[in-house]
Amino acid sequence: MASMISTKTNLFRYASRSLFSHLLRNPTPTSSLLSPSLSRHLSHQPRQVEKQVYGNGSLMLHQRFLSSTDNHDKSPPPPNKPPSDSNSSNSDSDSGQGKESGGEQKQNSDYQKSLRGSPVAWLSFVFLILTGGGLVYYYDKEKKRHIEDIQNVSEAVKQGPSAGKAAIGGPFELTNHHGKRVTDKDFMGKWTLMYFGFTHCPDICPEELQKLVAAVDKIKEKSGIETVPVFISVDPERDTVEQVAEYVKEFHPKLIGLTGSPDEIKSVARAYRVYYMKTAEEDSDYLVDHSIVIYLMAPDMGFVKFFGKNNDVDSLADGVIKEIKPYIK
Structure with a gap:
């Protein structure tokens, strides 16, 4: 050129x-x-x-x-050469590339806009909302069902069996805290509240016995019904007559303490469906794991109902009165 x-x-x-x-x-x-x-x-x-x-x-x-x-x-200019010089050709080339890249960006932007506004994107959004709502609904439903199950179990433990008569109770022969031999016949004609524990229990047994004797007084106050509180040891090796005597007098003068030989304790625990077992020993000091239940026994020493640890003094007293009133009528 x-x-x-x-x-x-x-x-x-x-x-x-x-x-x-x-x-x-x-x-x-x-x-x-x-x-x-x-x-x-x-x-x-x-x-x-x-x-x-x-x-x-x-x-x-x-x-x-x-x-x-x-x-x-x-x-006209040659078909293979641009009509301008090298600088203009370079500028045209750059402008062409710029236009091409700009066109691609515009095309990508249009494609993204089309995707955002397309039915597929809206369907995905709706599906996500429905899935999340379904999971929340399922979680709430399962949570409510679980809470209802817990409440039903607690109510069953609180109220005891509502129909029929459980095979709980039977004849026994033990020694009371005065050193006198007694049997189940000695408690007939009275409404009896029985609790199984041991004197070396650090906290649960004292709490349950305090609740038991307080309920006895409240039952007498509300309904005039006399009930006998009874404590039966599941630790015959350490709970001697003297040890039981010192223990029961700390709670109530009407509380009767019973102990006996290992075989006698095993027999009465089996009759009342009571679980107990010694835990790890250390220097002859051990604890006894056992059932935490208060049994209401009728004047014929037949089983009426049991009350669990979740009952307080008022609910225990009201429950006992509710069970006794039909018998009195």
């Missing part, structure tokens, strides 16, 4: 010189093409005698240059 421009420039210079030389030699034919002042100025210049062929050849060369220049300007 640069060589072409240089060639055209040289041809233009040569043609210009030839044109001015021709005008100087022949001012008349070309004076109409010039301004009057320039035409007068050129007419006073001395003419140089040259061959007419040179002037005609210069004019023809000038015409050829002008014609080739016009044709070149009007001719």
Whole structure:
């Protein structure tokens, strides 16, 4: 391209010189093409005698240059080359790449917008909401069901069996805290509240016995019904008659303490479905794991109902009164 421009420039210079030389030699034919002042100025210049062929050849060369220049300007650019120079081609290329990248970004943006607004996206959102709502509903339902089960079990423990008669109770022979041998027949004709424990119990047994004797007084106060509180040891090795006597007098004067040999304690515990077991020993000091239940026995020493640890003094007293009143009527 640069060589072409240089060639055209040289041809233009040569043609210009030839044109001015021709005008100087022949001012008349070309004076109409010039301004009057320039035409007068050129007419006073001395003419140089040259061959007419040179002037005609210069004019023809000038015409050829002008014609080739016009044709070149009007001719279309080559199919494989852009019509501009290298800088313009680079800029066009960069602008083309920019337009292409811009087009891709616009296409991606349009695609994302179409996805956000498409039915598939809305269906996914709705499905997510329904799934989350279903999980929350299922969790709440299971939680309520679990709470109801716990409440039902607690109510069953609190109220005891509502129908039929459990095979709890039976004959026994033990020693009371006064050292006297007694049997189940000695408690007939009275409403009896029985609790199984041991004197070395650190906290549970004292709490349950305090609740038991307080309920006995409240039952007497509310209904006038006499009940007998009874404590039976499940630790025959340490709970001697003397030990039981010292223990029961700390709670209530009506509380009766019973103990016996290991076989006798095992027999009465089996009859009343009481669980007990010694725990790990350390220097002859041990604890006894056992059932925490208060049994209500009728005047014929038949089982009526049991009350669990979750009952307080008032609920225990009211429960006992509720069970006894039908028998009195």
